[in-house]
Amino acid sequence: MHRDLVVVGASAGGVEALRAFVAGLPADLSAAVVVVLHMPAGGSSALAAILARSGELPVVAVHDGMPLEHGRVHVAPPSFHTVVQDGVLRLSRGPAENGHRPAVNVLFRSAALVAGPAVIGVVLSGTLDDGTAGMAAIKTRGGLALVQSPEDALYSGMPDNVLRHVPVDHVVPVAEMGALVGRCVGEDVLDGAGPVSEVLRMEVEVSRDDAGAGFGDVPRLGRATNLTCPDCSGSLVELPAGGGQYRCLVGHGWTPEALLDAYDGGLERALWMALRTLEEKTSLARRMASHSRRGGRELVAERYDSQEQEALAAASVLREHLLKPVLREEAEA
Structure with missing residues (x-):
């Protein structure tokens, strides 16, 4: 057999x-x-048209049941x-992964499960640790791992994380990646796929549209935590996968960096x-102080003045904390 399925994942900076x-x-x-390119939900995508103008191969948008074609x-x-x-390729409305649908990890895991050593995984520019868990599954099943050089990527988060957690076969600039894939496709490989773990099978089943498939195995295969899912506020279970993986009981999947980033977003919203509440309290205290003075209740007015000043100070x-500039080095650290 030879490698004949190439799965590619990218996020920020991925179009280029x-x-x-x-x-x-x-x-x-x-x-x-x-x-798979991580993109906002809803609407349409021009990615297929953009890529069709970029090379010699025909490019198509996936529809449900589309056969894989060399x-x-x-x-x-x-x-x-x-x-x-x-x-074939199936489209699924299964639970989001790291807040994304489509998700790189979903594609990579499903390819690893069904094709084993025939898979070549490619991770390109992107942030956080998306793609790492999926690439680990590809390697476990005997596939090949290719990663864009972090210094060549507009956003190095995804390549860096794969390199830290997965034994990668090739690291090259993206301009050399297509030709490298062409050479790797021609290599003969032994039909010796690694074993399919219960966790891999469960995660692929959860990502499909099959009602209830795999969900009962989430608590059985994992360890309960005191963490909650940013998507649904349900309890998260830690799965025994490389680098740490989390799933809630309805199937939303999270990697550690994506989960931390989601918590940061929730904290900022809070x-x-x-x-906003402090601003409203300031305004109300000022109005009540003015109303008390008009009624000749100076002591009451002074109490409202004090509450206004406390709210203003807080x-x-x-506001200073929320609006202060953050240096790039601090953000990356």
């Missing part, structure tokens, strides 16, 4: 990287290519996971709500 990647793919590629680039549409299943501290 994907254009360069597709431009380098040989016109006679004897493998199917499937691409020499073609299949692009995941927004709002649906793209899952490899029995030689702080803005607190600032709001000033909170």
Whole structure:
């Protein structure tokens, strides 16, 4: 057998990287290519049209049940996971992963499950640790791992995290990636896929549209935590996967960095709500002090003045914290 399924994941900075990647793919590629780019839910995507102008291979947007075809680039549409299943691509409204649908990890895991050593995984520019868990599954099943050089990527988070947690086979600039894939596709490989773990099978089942499939195994295969899911506020279970993976009981999946980032966003929203409350308290205390003075209740007015000043001081501290500039080095640290 030879490697004939190429799965590609990207996020921030991914359009530029994907254009360069597709431009380098040989016109006679004897493998199917499937691409997931993290994108906002809803609406439409012009990615397939953009990539069609970038290289020699035909590029199509995935529809449910589309057969995998050699020499073609299949692009995941927004709002649906793209899952490899029995030689075709299925679209699923399964639970979001790291807040994304489509998600790189979903595509990678499903490819690892059904194709084993025939898979080549490619991670390009993106933030946080998306793609790491999926690439680990590909390697466990005997597939090949290719990563864009972090210094070549507009956003190095995804490549860096894969390199830290997965034994990668090749690290190259994206301009060289397409030609490298062409050479790797031609290699013969032993049909010796690694074992399918219960966790991998469960996570692929959860990502599909099969009602209830795999969900009962989430608490059985994992360890309960005191963490909550940012998507649904349900309890998170820690799964025994490389680098740490979390799932809630309805299936939302999170990696550690994505979970921390989501908590940061929730904290900022809470702080803005607190600032709004303080501003409203300031305004109300001022109105009540004025009303008390008009009624000749000076002592009451002074108490409201004190509350206004306390709220103003607290709001000033909170506003300064929210609006202060953050240096890039601090953010990356």
